[in-house]
Amino acid sequence: MVSTKTKKGESGSSKKQITNEVVTREYTVNLHKRLHGVAFKKRAPRAVKELKKFAEKMMKTPDVRIDSKLNKEIWSQGINHVPYRVRVRLARQRNEDEDSPHKLYTLVTFVR
Template identity: 40%
Template sequence: MEEERVYTIPLKEAKKTKRKKRAGRAAKIIKQFVSKHLDVSEVKLDSDLNEKIWSHGAEDPPSQIRVRVTKRTDEVAEASPLE
């Protein structure tokens, strides 16, 4: 049984890291957020979501992002951007 939810995830915490590592940190924040809210151990980011995070380069990820999350099984969730 698949479960689908939509979240707006704040990424302002990524702005507190070094300039060149901000987009990578934003991806980690998304994974932690989804893992916490859906109680799963593994989160997979869609390639479109990854491109949206990195769209302005490593130094300037978005400050928040809307994400559609699908819980596939008890262990795996998949996140994709909401457009």
């Protein structure tokens, strides 16, 4: 009996498809695990960076923008007491700016 093995990624799905559709999704982001071991005076700034990284990974757009209400929610308890979890809405939208190299951007907003 001969077993046929294919290399990983040999099928047609190996090419990454750039998504051009506008879509909105909601997530609960666990900031507690992302900020474990971070110095107190760097927690809120790191939380914003981690949210941007999360949004970029989920929506596959390098241009990520944080809403001011979400920023206020992260900073509401001070620089070193960031909320453990935050509920966010990620909206992939078309970029109106013609000068931008990216066609889409992600807007991250706070959900109560």
